[in-house]
Amino acid sequence: MNRIKSPIKWAFLLFILPLFLHPLSIKGVWITRWDIFSENHIYEMIDSLSKANVTDAFVQVYGSGIAYYNSKIALLNYSDFDPLKTFISYAHEKNIRVHAWINLLYMWERKDMTDNEMHIVNRYPESVVVDDKNTSLLDYSIDKLKSRNIEGIYVSPSSEIVNDYILFIIHEILTQYSVDGIHLDYSRFPGREFVYDNYLKSDYMSKYVIQYEDIEDPITEKLFGKTGINALKSNWQKLPKEKLNELIKSIYTDVKLTNPNIQLSSAVIADVESAEINYYQNWWEWLSNRYIDFVVVMAYSPSLSVLKKQIEKINSKTSLENIVIGLGTFNQTVINVKANYEVLARYPVMGFCLFSNQSIYEKRGSYSYIGNTIYK
Numbered sequence: 001m002n003r004i005k006s007p008i009k010w011a012f013l014l015f016i017l018p019l020f021l022h023p024l025s026i027k028g029v030w031i032t033r034w035d036i037f038s039e040n041h042i043y044e045m046i047d048s049l050s051k052a053n054v055t056d057a058f059v060q061v062y063g064s065g066i067a068y069y070n071s072k073i074a075l076l077n078y079s080d081f082d083p084l085k086t087f088i089s090y091a092h093e094k095n096i097r098v099h100a101w102i103n104l105l106y107m108w109e110r111k112d113m114t115d116n117e118m119h120i121v122n123r124y125p126e127s128v129v130v131d132d133k134n135t136s137l138l139d140y141s142i143d144k145l146k147s148r149n150i151e152g153i154y155v156s157p158s159s160e161i162v163n164d165y166i167l168f169i170i171h172e173i174l175t176q177y178s179v180d181g182i183h184l185d186y187s188r189f190p191g192r193e194f195v196y197d198n199y200l201k202s203d204y205m206s207k208y209v210i211q212y213e214d215i216e217d218p219i220t221e222k223l224f225g226k227t228g229i230n231a232l233k234s235n236w237q238k239l240p241k242e243k244l245n246e247l248i249k250s251i252y253t254d255v256k257l258t259n260p261n262i263q264l265s266s267a268v269i270a271d272v273e274s275a276e277i278n279y280y281q282n283w284w285e286w287l288s289n290r291y292i293d294f295v296v297v298m299a300y301s302p303s304l305s306v307l308k309k310q311i312e313k314i315n316s317k318t319s320l321e322n323i324v325i326g327l328g329t330f331n332q333t334v335i336n337v338k339a340n341y342e343v344l345a346r347y348p349v350m351g352f353c354l355f356s357n358q359s360i361y362e363k364r365g366s367y368s369y370i371g372n373t374i375y376k
Contacts, residue, residue, distance in 0.1 A: 026324050026351025027375040028056040028296070030101065030267075033063050035357050036083035043090055045357060050094040052371035058183045058296070058353065059087050060101040062169055064109050064152070065119045069100075071172055073165070075118050084177055092178070099181035099265065100173045104166065104247075106186035108153035110145045113138070120155065120165055127159040129194040137194070154190045158199035158243040166247070167254055174258040181263035182255055183296075187248065188269065188279035195240040195280070204239055212236060240280040249291040263293040267326065270297040270310045272317050284318040293322065296353050300328030304340050311347055324351045330359040334366050338373050 029049060036042055036059065049057060061067065061084045067074035069084035088098045107121050108114070114122070121128060121138070128138045137145075137153050145152060155162045170182055189195060201212050214220050215232050224232065248266070255264045268283040269275035276282050286292040297314065299307050307325075314323060325344055327337050341352065352374070360366045 024055075024345075024349075024351040026056045026294075026353065027054055028058055028324065028351060028353035029054050029360070030326070030353060030356040031057055031059045031087075032356055032358060033060040033066075033068050033077070033083075035361070036060075036068060036087060039081070039086050042083065042086050045361060046087070046090050046094055046096065048361060048367040049091075049096055049357075052367040053375040054096060056097045056099060056180075056351075056353070057087070057091055058099045058101045058181075059084065060103075060185075061173065062100075062102040064103065065107040065114075065121060067169070069173060070176060071169065073118075073168060073172075074120070075114075075116055084173070084179075088177055088179065097180035099183040099263070100177070100179045101183040101185060102166075102169065102173075104184045104187045104266075105154045105157060105162075105189070106151055107155050110142050110150075110152050112142075113153070120162075121153055124155070124159070124161050124165075126198070127155045127162045128197075129154045129156050129190065130197040132193040132196055134196060136197075137190070148191070150190050151186075154186070154194065156197045156199055156243075157247040158197065158203055158240075160199075163247055163250065167250060170251060171254060171258070174255065174262065179262065181265055181293075182251070184248075184251070184264075184266035187266045187283075188244070188275070188281040189240060190279075192278050192280075200239060200243065203243065204236060207239075208232065208235060241276075241282050244280055245282070245285060245289075245291065248286050249289070252291045265294050265296060265324070266292060267298055268295045270299040270314070270326075272310075272313050284314070287318050287322055294324055294350055295322065296324040296326045298326045298355070300326070300331065300355065302328070302332040302336055302340070304343060307340060307344060311344065311349075315347075320347055320349045323349045324353050325349055326353045326355055329354050329366075330356065334360070334363070334369055334374075338369075341374050 035045060061069045065075060066077050068077050070082050084100065091098050116122065125138055128136045130136050157163065173179060204212050210232065215229060221229055252264050255262050266283065269279060269281055283295050287295065299310055301307055327340065329337055354360060
């Protein structure tokens, strides 16, 4: 189908679309790991979700290298309580789908590193990403992480050990729990400059038969010329994206081999230019290559004009049919969220997801309001 390019036609479509909208496939909420601390609280939350007509709960069960389910290889947050099992059991009674939310590459917060040898970073410190000064994130101080606006410690998707570990984590969940989906988060690098680990350099050497450090060598320029040097540099910049794409593809393959009905999704950067340039997260390629079922774009800005620009840029990259718009509830009132939703719902998207439960649950009456307006 040809895309409507005329601004007048597009405006007309947005005007009449609400008259012909199909029900949203997903009316979601993100549930952080801090919200699943007891059975009673989980029951109360799910009752609130049900009253709000929520169809999908994205429940964080692996974050900072710690499992909130019964894992054999990861650190356990609870030894006598299985939050994921409890959540799934009651949510399914309420006809709410459950997506197990996993932090993919972000493995520790901005605080002193745990000394527990079971933690993935302590097991495989060489897998931590390295910056353009050849400094591992493990060697960054907490103050330096804050000043660089980095959440914490990330591992590299070019490490086979990391990939195997992540695939095992996901396989545990797929085989032990009746989840409806696997939901990835932090499926990206922490920044453009953190792509200099030895695994990436080794992959580059294997692929192009030259060491990254030798690209700028005068001898290399004599051999390849300026055009060749530019091509080598371009290939180096493509490699992190390729390694990340390969990991997403591997996860998708494992998910579908286990159960083709389970959905794979990821939270992704809403600004497509920033996603590509700063984080190597070309997530629209995951959709076009069928490495993933849908994405949830983190469109948290309270500004409607910002949100519309983001959605329109996304639509220039890919169809909106597998896009769920993630709206922030932590930085604005639910009334403002509703106002933005009413405009964004005119786009032919798959659904919406609110971040997060905590900011909604703490405001009395917010879930009832959402059920009567946004998710009615």
